[in-house]
Amino acid sequence: MKLFKNKVKKIAAVGVLSLGLILGMFTGQVLACADCYDPADFSSSYNMTMRMKVIKNNIVIEGDPCETQKKFQKEWKLTDDEIRKDYVAAVIGSAREMAIMYPKYEIIEIDGKPWQLTPYAEMIKKELLYSDKYTEPSKWLGTPMEELFLDPSLNGKGKEVFALVEAGKTAAEIKALLGKPEVKEPTVQNDNQGKIESKDKPQEPAATAARPDSLVLTVGKKEYSEVKDGISRPALLETEPIVLNGVTLVPLRGVVDKLGAEITWDGGTKIEVVKGDKKVNLTLNSDKAFVNDQEYTLASPAVVKEGRTLIPLRFVSEGLRLTVNWDAKTQSIMIR
Numbered sequence: 001m002k003l004f005k006n007k008v009k010k011i012a013a014v015g016v017l018s019l020g021l022i023l024g025m026f027t028g029q030v031l032a033c034a035d036c037y038d039p040a041d042f043s044s045s046y047n048m049t050m051r052m053k054v055i056k057n058n059i060v061i062e063g064d065p066c067e068t069q070k071k072f073q074k075e076w077k078l079t080d081d082e083i084r085k086d087y088v089a090a091v092i093g094s095a096r097e098m099a100i101m102y103p104k105y106e107i108i109e110i111d112g113k114p115w116q117l118t119p120y121a122e123m124i125k126k127e128l129l130y131s132d133k134y135t136e137p138s139k140w141l142g143t144p145m146e147e148l149f150l151d152p153s154l155n156g157k158g159k160e161v162f163a164l165v166e167a168g169k170t171a172a173e174i175k176a177l178l179g180k181p182e183v184k185e186p187t188v189q190n191d192n193q194g195k196i197e198s199k200d201k202p203q204e205p206a207a208t209a210a211r212p213d214s215l216v217l218t219v220g221k222k223e224y225s226e227v228k229d230g231i232s233r234p235a236l237l238e239t240e241p242i243v244l245n246g247v248t249l250v251p252l253r254g255v256v257d258k259l260g261a262e263i264t265w266d267g268g269t270k271i272e273v274v275k276g277d278k279k280v281n282l283t284l285n286s287d288k289a290f291v292n293d294q295e296y297t298l299a300s301p302a303v304v305k306e307g308r309t310l311i312p313l314r315f316v317s318e319g320l321r322l323t324v325n326w327d328a329k330t331q332s333i334m335i336r
Helices: 002-016 028-034 067-071 080-101 121-128 158-166 171-178 313-319
Strands: 052-056 059-063 105-110 214-218 223-228 231-236 242-244 247-251 262-265 270-275 278-283 288-291 294-297 303-305 308-312 324-327 332-335
Touching: 052 080, 067 080, 080 105, 080 121, 158 171, 247 313, 270 308, 278 313, 308 313, 313 324, 313 332
Parallel strands: none
Antiparallel strands: 052 059, 052 105, 214 223, 214 332, 223 231, 242 247, 247 308, 262 270, 270 278, 278 288, 288 294, 303 308, 324 332
8 A cells, every 4th residue: 555655646746847857758648668678678778867958838948847756756765777767767668758749749858969860769760650560550650750750960950840741841952951951070180000900800790680770979089879679778889980171980890799790800901881771981091981882982091099999980871871970069979
């Protein structure tokens, strides 16, 4: 009975959150649904804080969806895992609200980043574009919104986007009208490349079952996130991504191979990266590269820096049919 009362208190408090924060996304119904998830999935994957920004009926609302739970954590005897689980429930509930109410309701940011560039991206996408045998499929399936939802530059422009979709515009046309042009990554001064020596060690490509759905990297940081089924797990690169001549370079090992690519290095200057029917060939310090034997000119070649080989992320990823999203504000990159 005591446990039941604690649960009722928790649900009631969530419904009225201090800040009057957002909708029905933190209702008891959403929390009950979150109980369907295994708490172990959330035990260490998420932080104990979150700032969520949404637009509801033209009003921007921002706050911590679990402020009340944390305030009364000791009194209600809530574990950290339970609060992390409530954060996930808040994201799920918010995404479902967006799936039903868009453009009147829209998620904009989580922790200062466009939601598409956060560890919650796959989770939100699944709620927006749900399709299973038990429910009617999402009304957005088969529409330009399948693509437009994933474009961070369109966040907060729901009314304009929806009006253009209703007018029969394609996703490409809407992006051209409303989306931001691709931001060129900031230029840093080139450094002198000395003797070519590499500490890179061959690695096997990630097994399909363990392979992440996406990676989130940050320029200048070795720490990054691997996202699998909407769950983010921290990981560490051998060297941090850098920007050279306006191009982001990432370590040869530990990025595209995590997403299923096979890498071959001849120990000298030749690098080959293969995924499926796509093959990318690079030569250290050469601006000539090849995708399936078709020649391209690079803005910045593969280089060796402090004994580690770095390759141009966007060229290699897109050559392998991977998608790269760059956030200039946070200097973060999502590859999927």
